[in-house]
Amino acid sequence: MESHLTPFAIGDIRIDPPLIFAPMAGYSNYALRSLCRAAGDCGLVYTGLINATGIRRASYRTQKMLDWRPEEYPCAVQIYGHEPDTLAPAARRVVDLGAAIVDLNMGCAVHKVTRRGAGAALLRDVERAERIIAAIVEAAGGRAPVTVKIRSGWDRDEMTAVEIARAAERAGVAAIAVHPRTARQRYHEPADWDIIRQVKEAVRIPVIGSGDVRTAADAARMRETTGCDAVMIGRAALGNPWIFRRIAGELRTGAPPPLPTPQERAAAALEHARRFVAGTPLREPSAIHELRGQLVKYTQGMPEAAHLRGRLVRAESLADIEAILAPLG
Template sequence: MGEYKIGSVVLKSRAVLAPMAGVSDRAYRELCMKFGAGLCISEMVSSKALSFNSKKSEQLMDISDFERPCGIQIFGDDPDCMAEAAQRAMQNNPDLIDINMGCPAPKISSNGSGSALMRNPQLCGEIVSRVVSVSNVPVTVKIRKGWDDENANAVEVAKICEQAGASAITVHGRTRMQYYKPPVDYDIIRAVKNAVKIPVIANGDIDSAEKAKSVIEKTGCDIIMVGRATLGNPWIFSQINSYLENPEEPLRFPTLEEKFDVMVGHIEKMVEYKGEHMALLQARKLVAGYFKGMRGAASLRNEAGRISTLQDLYALKDKALSANLI
């Protein structure tokens, strides 16, 4: 496998972990990097909240040595506030700064941030330019196809961001109005790839090693970004890396015991970083992901939604194992 770079940052592999609010915390990033992710990005951090010295936002930017290379993603709609946020982020020594111009969530886009920025390409350029001017690491941008089908301006925004100094562009092949439902438009990612000279990262519905290879072939992208398909499935990275290197080699899938050992280790690490109460509240949907496709999955997911201690988790693991090994 060749070397993949974003600016001066050398990636560990071609498949990288997407930033996901409420999911890609420090414990999750460390886990995915252990399984072969080439790069990870923090949960998105509000530039406005940082300007008000939000402790919670500061904590989102904690990076450990076990998750490098790691970027910090910031969002907002004011160039000066975003530049200040980038400077604050730099205190955590990230390997890159990522700017969110793709989040479709109403609470983000209704305030002019995230995917709403794509309605104002000039402002996109101003934000990138200001952030680049204060950053001593590469600055990347995550965009969508556009706001809606009538305004599918990913190519225009990507070129503006490149001109403003961005070192890479991630493109999610849906518009903001489509959220995550319709099929991804991989043609728009290819169009962006053909329009810029910086690396392009393809994002959207990459849920297997075979799909990763297919997306690379369809789009010509340099790197692929995997998000929701990693839930309960961090070994997707080792599978993608193996398949890209040698498609003839059979893919290795974890046994149930291995899967549950990873699940427990993941949640225990969350408890170490956040304390048991907060970690287990956040872990409920993550634990549910590990039961996907198993016998009694619906019932197990239902129980996962009620766990509140590590002892609950251990008991649920034993129940899931016994139910699926009969």
């Protein structure tokens, strides 16, 4: 089982172990990413998707999303857009700012993103996708590897993952992450891991599998059935930065390390809250509203979790959150 932890490389960046925190809009912020890294065995983190136009215009809100820090290294910065003229300068800018890896979002299925041809809509035109990716690779100029994150395709009639993966490889990407659901499926129905296997067989660059990994057994099964080089974990890491350490520990020794205690959960949630509030572009109360959704994820496995959640969702300020969590940590 330990072989499932064999490191791999994206360009010349070593990913060790090959357990990766997924890009998640609204969740993959500095607070959670840094907690995942500190808890251990998280080999790579991603930002959530960041609008390339916002990066180019240097809007205040976007600037604040470019919030990765040295202790998270390596962090992949995910950008989205639909035209090379915006994406290339955005890629150059994030590399200038020290992004370890530039990732292109080719999976977001939200209408606001796809209606202009960005996100998962890029899966619908292989030639256009290849031109866009090549422009990003050129803009990164060898200073940072470029990766893409794709879905299976647009819908059942347009399952383009393999073609897109080949085009991305031709255009010079250093790795491909695959979330094997179509844009239409959003998050419904189980992820079809066989698509990951098909992509892995079609390209020589590393392939990262994403979708429905929650346990060490899931991670091992995804590696065995698809041959993927790394496993990405999204929803199961929310409020649970220890998941990478637990999965790696179980793969190494056959038994997972102990679960975090309720005190550790409360202390991590409080630290998350402080880091989030210090870094977010949002002002109270919007910042606290967004944060509440992140914090309730930590209550799983805590005594009187429902009661605690009820208190957290009513918090209106960081002081309220501290008053709830500090006595528990």
